[in-house]
Amino acid sequence: MDNPKLLIDTSIIIDHFRKKDKTNTQLIQLYNKYLLYISSVTVFELYNGASDAEKVKDIELLLKNVKIIDFTSNIAFEASKIYRELLSENKMIEFRDIFIASSAIVNKLPLATLNLNHFERIRNVKLI
Secondary structure, three states, rough: OOOEEEEEOOOHHHHEEEEEOOOOOOOHHOOOOOEEEEEEEHHHHHHHHHHHHHHHHHHHHHOOOOEEEEEEEEEHHHHHHHHHHHHHHOOOOOOOHHHHHHHHHOOOOOOOOOOHHOOOOOOOOOOO
């Protein structure tokens, strides 16, 4: 049977990269259980934080082992709905998190994150 699909937030990956012992990180646990996806926004965030060649190599290795969801007009439309809702409720979060959540919603994928405080504000995203 195929593994279920899961979108992972940048926080899961950064946590993995920061740990010395990478054998039992949440990323590894999820990789063993799910077919992992990331948003192209996460790709941006990762490369934006890559301060040396070794970190770029780590990102490139990761990208070979996940599927990337490109930012589309459907995702942008969903993100605009989330943005307006959060703004009206005075619960605004970082726009990149809105883009990642809208990628999960549009592609009907649950989202794994270490940043529950932000993503719990979004009604239609299923969190793992």
